[in-house]
Amino acid sequence: MTPIDDVITLLSLSLTSMTPLLLASTGEILTEKSGVVNIGLEGIMILTALTSAIVTNYTGNPYLALIVSSAVGLAIGMLMGYLSSYLHSNQIVVGTGINMLALGIATLTLYRLWGEYGGSPSVGKLADLQLPIGNAILTLKPISVVAIGLAIASWFLLEKTTWGLRIRACGENPHSAEAMGVNVYRTRLLLTGIGGAYTGIAGSFLVVNWVGFFSREMTSGRGFVALANVSFSNWHPLTAILGAFLFGFFEAFATWLSLKVQQVILPEYLTFLRTSGQSLFKALPYLATLVTVVVIMKKVKMPRALGKPYIKE
Amino acid sequence: MNGKVHVMRKLLENITNRKREYGLALLEISLSILLSLTITAGIMILMGYPSELSLAAYTVIFAKGFDNASYLFSRASPLILTALAFLYPALTGMFNIGGEGQLYVGAIASLVTALYTGSLLLALIAGGLAGAALGMVLALLRVYRNVNEVVAAIMINWALFNISMFVIATYLTDPSIPHLTKQVPDSAKLPVVDLGIIRLNTSFLVALASAIGGAYLFYRTKLGFAMRVSGLNPIASTIAGFENKKLVLTSFALGGGMAGLGGSILVLGIVHRLDTMMMSLYGYGFLGIGASLLGRNNPVGVVVSSIFLSGLLIGGQWIETRLGLPHQVADLIIGIIVISLAIPFAYHYMKTFFRVRRK
Numbered sequence: 001m002t003p004i005d006d007v008i009t010l011l012s013l014s015l016t017s018m019t020p021l022l023l024a025s026t027g028e029i030l031t032e033k034s035g036v037v038n039i040g041l042e043g044i045m046i047l048t049a050l051t052s053a054i055v056t057n058y059t060g061n062p063y064l065a066l067i068v069s070s071a072v073g074l075a076i077g078m079l080m081g082y083l084s085s086y087l088h089s090n091q092i093v094v095g096t097g098i099n100m101l102a103l104g105i106a107t108l109t110l111y112r113l114w115g116e117y118g119g120s121p122s123v124g125k126l127a128d129l130q131l132p133i134g135n136a137i138l139t140l141k142p143i144s145v146v147a148i149g150l151a152i153a154s155w156f157l158l159e160k161t162t163w164g165l166r167i168r169a170c171g172e173n174p175h176s177a178e179a180m181g182v183n184v185y186r187t188r189l190l191l192t193g194i195g196g197a198y199t200g201i202a203g204s205f206l207v208v209n210w211v212g213f214f215s216r217e218m219t220s221g222r223g224f225v226a227l228a229n230v231s232f233s234n235w236h237p238l239t240a241i242l243g244a245f246l247f248g249f250f251e252a253f254a255t256w257l258s259l260k261v262q263q264v265i266l267p268e269y270l271t272f273l274r275t276s277g278q279s280l281f282k283a284l285p286y287l288a289t290l291v292t293v294v295v296i297m298k299k300v301k302m303p304r305a306l307g308k309p310y311i312k313e
Numbered sequence: 314m315n316g317k318v319h320v321m322r323k324l325l326e327n328i329t330n331r332k333r334e335y336g337l338a339l340l341e342i343s344l345s346i347l348l349s350l351t352i353t354a355g356i357m358i359l360m361g362y363p364s365e366l367s368l369a370a371y372t373v374i375f376a377k378g379f380d381n382a383s384y385l386f387s388r389a390s391p392l393i394l395t396a397l398a399f400l401y402p403a404l405t406g407m408f409n410i411g412g413e414g415q416l417y418v419g420a421i422a423s424l425v426t427a428l429y430t431g432s433l434l435l436a437l438i439a440g441g442l443a444g445a446a447l448g449m450v451l452a453l454l455r456v457y458r459n460v461n462e463v464v465a466a467i468m469i470n471w472a473l474f475n476i477s478m479f480v481i482a483t484y485l486t487d488p489s490i491p492h493l494t495k496q497v498p499d500s501a502k503l504p505v506v507d508l509g510i511i512r513l514n515t516s517f518l519v520a521l522a523s524a525i526g527g528a529y530l531f532y533r534t535k536l537g538f539a540m541r542v543s544g545l546n547p548i549a550s551t552i553a554g555f556e557n558k559k560l561v562l563t564s565f566a567l568g569g570g571m572a573g574l575g576g577s578i579l580v581l582g583i584v585h586r587l588d589t590m591m592m593s594l595y596g597y598g599f600l601g602i603g604a605s606l607l608g609r610n611n612p613v614g615v616v617v618s619s620i621f622l623s624g625l626l627i628g629g630q631w632i633e634t635r636l637g638l639p640h641q642v643a644d645l646i647i648g649i650i651v652i653s654l655a656i657p658f659a660y661h662y663m664k665t666f667f668r669v670r671r672k
Contacts, residue, residue, distance in 0.1 A: 039463060083656060092408055092463065093655035096602055101648025105356065107641035112360050117639060224467040231461055276482035283475035290468040294458050 008136040010249070010256055016210060017255075018248025019144040020045070020202035024226035025233065025240045026151045027198025031077070032230060033158060034191035035171035035184075036084050037091050037307040038077070040098030041199050042223030046216070048073045048203030050106050053214035054113065056123035062208035063126075066143075069204035070197040077196015081189035088309035099223075106216055119215035126209045143205045148241060150198065155237035167191060171303030174310040184310050199223070221286065228293050235302060246292065250285040257281055338609050342654070349649035353642065362638075370632045370642060377635075378628025387505075387514035387583055389616075389623040391416070394520050394575030395601025396608060396615045397527055398444075398568045403610055404531055405564035406544030411451050411466030412572040413598025414473035415444040419573025420580045420594055421477055424485065424494060424587060427501035427580070436501050437519070437577050444573015445566045447473075452565030456558045462565075470598070474591065482589045494587045503582030516582030521616065523571060528612035530567075540564055572598060600626075603651045622647060 024041050031038050051072045052065040059065075080098065083089040110116055129140040158164040167187060169177035174184045202222070207214050225247050233239035258281035261273045273280070354367035379385060395412045402409040423440035430436070447469070454460040485494040503515045531537035543550040543560045550557055575597060580586075584593045604622050608614030629643030 083652070087656045089655040093606055094652055096410075097648050097650075097652030097655060099648075100599070100603060100651055101645050104641045104643075104645030104648055107639045108357065108362075108645065109360060111639045112362065221467065221471045224464065224471075228464045228468065231464065272483060276479055279475040279479040279482070283472040283479075286468045286472040286475075290465060290472070293464065293468075294454060294460055 004134065005136050006256075008133060008138055010252055012139040013252030013255060014245060014249040015144050016139075016141055016248070017251040018244040019141060019147045019209075020205050020222050021226050021229055021247055022147045022151055022241060022244035023143075023202035023205065024199045024223060025229040025244060026147070026154050026237050027077075027195035027202075028226060028230045029233070029235050029237055029240060030154055030158070030167070030198070031081075031192045031195030032306055033171045033235060033303055034167050034188045035174060035303060035305045035308070035310065036081060036188050036192045037095070038080050038192055038195055039092055039095030039224075039227060040076070040080055040102075041095075041226055042219055042221065043095075043099040043102030044073050044076050044196055044199045045203040045206070045219045045223050046102040046106050047076065048200040049206045049218060050109060050120075050203075050214050051200075052204040052207040053120040053123055054109070056208055057121060060124055062124055065208050066201060066204045070200040073200020073203065074193045074197040077199070078189060078193040080196065081192030084192070084309065085185040085188040088311060091307050091309075103216065106214075110214075110216070117216075119218075120213050122213045123207065125212045141205070141209045143201070143209045146201075147205075150201075151237045151241050158237065168303070170310075171305055174305050178312070188310070199226075202226075225285075225289055228289055231302065232293050232296055247285065247289050250288040254281045254284040257284075342607065342609070345650050345653035348653050349646050352649050353646050356645065357642070366636065366638070370636060370638055373632045373635050374625060374628030374643070376628075377631040378624035378626075381627075382510075383512040383514070385620060385624055385627065386511070386517045388627060389620045390514065390516040390520040390582070391575040391579040391597050392600060392604055392619040392623055393616055394523060394571045394578065395597045396604035396619050397523055397601075397612065398448075398572035398575065398598070399602045399605040400568075400608070400610055400612065400615055401527060401531070401571065402448075402561075402564045402568040403605065404544050405540045405560055406547065407452075407455070407561055407564060408463050409448065409451065409466065409565060409568045410463050410602065411448065411469055411569070411598070412575075412601045413596075414466070414470040415447045415569045415572035416576040416579070416598045417473050417477040417591070417594055418447050419444040419576030420587065421480060421485075421576070422573070423577035423580050424497065427497045428485075428495055431498045431500045433501045433503065433581065436497075436581055437574065440577025440580075441570045441574040444576065445570035447573070448565040448567075448569015449562060451569070452562045455565075456561055474595075477594075478589065478591055481587055481591070485587070486589065487586075492589050496586045497581055501581060502585060503578060514582055516578040519574065519578050519582075523574065524612045524616050527567075527571075531612070536563070572601070575601075600647070603647050606651055606654050 024045065028038060028041060048069040052069045055065040055068045056062050076098065080094055083094050084091045107117055110120065114120060126142055129142060131138040131140055158167065166177065166182045169180060169182060170184045170187045178184050203219070206218055211218060229240060229243040229247055233243040258278055266273065350371060357367045358364050395416055398412040398415060399409050419440035422443035423436045426432070426439040427436040451462050451466055451469070454465050455462045481494055487493055487495045503519070506513045506515060531541060539550065539555040540560045540563065542553060543555055543557050547557050576594070579594065579597070587593060600622065604619045605615055607622065608616070608618035625643045625646060629640035632638045632642060633640040
């Protein structure tokens with residue numbers, strides 16, 4: 001193993017880890033720009049990852065799984081959007097509820113279909129792209145490319161089109177938006193749905209392009225890291241690419257480090273890192289994410305009407 | 314004379330109004346529980362479970378979940394405290410999702426103190442203080458760095474889950490039973506009192522006292538009043554001369570302290586030792602959010618809702634042994650209850666809907 005190999009391995013891992021974060025945070029930026037905060041991303045990711053495992057297991061077609069999962073994400077997003085716009089629900093509470101019920105549904109389904117609580121059988125995956133760089137090979141997941149493309153497209157939609165202006169108006173000042181002739185409820189419903197669909201692709205990615213099976217713990221807080229990334233990136237889809245890469249890198253670095261300590265010679269007082277110390281590596285990405293958010297946070301500007309139910313007069 | 318009658322009438326009106334308010338709240342809660350049971354049954358049928366199975370499951374949940382009062386109350390005690398951990402900051406307008414992590418540090422701090430000093434009181438104080446300190450971290454980040462408290466809390470929960478696992482596995486395990494920690498010494502255990510009808514775990518008294526103390530603080534003192542005003546309308550609160558930042562810090566310290574105390578009584582009164590997979594700790598903090606919402610963000614309501622949810626969970630374990638269904642059915646029911654409770658306008662919406670229909 002030369003240092004170059006290590007760098008390439010880390011880069012591949014980072015790009016993989018960043019993909020679900022980027023998809024979910026881009027979706028959430030669209031949602032939040034319209035004024036709804038959806039903290040149920042984690043739950044949507046669990047349910048859509050499960051959907052992908054089921055679809056691929058029974059049809060053997062990972063592409064179909066991607067489509068069905070984004071449709072499921074869209075449906076849950078629309079439910080959230082309906083509750084929070086038309087019914088004026090407390091958005092944080094609904095999101096928490098979605099996260100709670102997702103695990104229940106996942107376990108019930110796993111048990112029903114495969115008689116197990118833990119996870120699904122292995123399913124077919126999409127092929128990786130292999131890019132040779134010098135002697136090393138950079139592994140790139142096709143959906144990573146899609147995620148970056150979607151982020152750029154979402155930036156264009158938000159910042160360069162009339163539609164984007166209308167969406168942003170709903171998040172900044174829904175009363176003015178309504179006066180301008182924008183249907184605030186419908187816009188919020190739609191954008192929360194689209195955010196859900198993006199998150200659905202993220203959940204599907206975990207199964208059909210990365211791990212190859214579903215387990216209940218597989219999302220491990222990615223939905224929440226994506227939320228952190230939204231505020232880190234200042235509600236800007238292009239900055240979100242950078243943020244997602246950074247958080248993806250923390251995750252990849254922790255994984256890489258936990259493998260590395262098994263290979264190198266450690267002094268006596270550090271040998272605990274091979275056994276119980278492995279938990280510390282798992283804590284690392286969350287701490288790094290938190291520290292980064294704390295350092296950067298001061299200058300952000302969030303949509304002014306974010307999280308506030310809009311009530312028509 | 315006339316004035317007295319007037320005052321009396323006002324008072325009566327006030328009481329009936331409040332009664333109606335409580336009645337409405339009760340109606341909404343019952344509706345959401347019923348709705349949740351119906352939807353859960355629907356989901357189970359949709360998944361292909363036989364339709365009579367969900368009915369059987371509910372029978373087992375409600376029959377077995379609530380028949381052993383001693384177990385029910387001891388199981389509910391930590392949940393009451395994590396629910397209060399969400400409730401007190403919520404009354405001040407803040408979301409404390411960090412109850413889970415605060416419970417972990419409280420439990421570990423209590424265990425360590427109990428192991429080294431053998432004192433019950435010191436162990437309880439240590440747990441409460443550890444939780445309060447962690448709660449303060451969230452508040453400081455929110456107040457001085459403008460970090461969203463929900464996002465920060467979730468990161469801290471995940472990080473602490475892994476760090477606690479590390480601490481337990483590395484420093485606290487019993488050499489003879491490697492997957493468990495050393496046991497809390499008898500002198501530091503919260504006792505169980507035999508009252509004839511039930512064997513009351515004193516943990517429940519700690520939880521109950523915390524709820525009553527909180528109710529007193531928030532509804533009978535100046536500080537509590539200021540916190541509620543700041544929660545309802547921060548601008549009005551500033552104009553009234555209250556210092557919002559200090560109030561937010563206080564409420565988070567209070568909330569964190571509750572969750573830390575929840576960890577304490579879990580260790581000192583119920584499980585007496587922790588395991589390296591943290592099975593005995595995991596989930597209380599998250600569930601506390603649901604319990605607080607179900608209790609309509611009211612300290613007394615929280616005690617009732619925590620007991621109710623604990624009953625559902627115990628019943629969930631029974632359907633696993635009796636019917637072979639996963640106990641997570643209970644999680645599903647609770648999740649849907651929480652979602653339907655989030656719709657404050659549901660009742661009014663239905664009312665206008667039916668009025669329109671009638672025309």
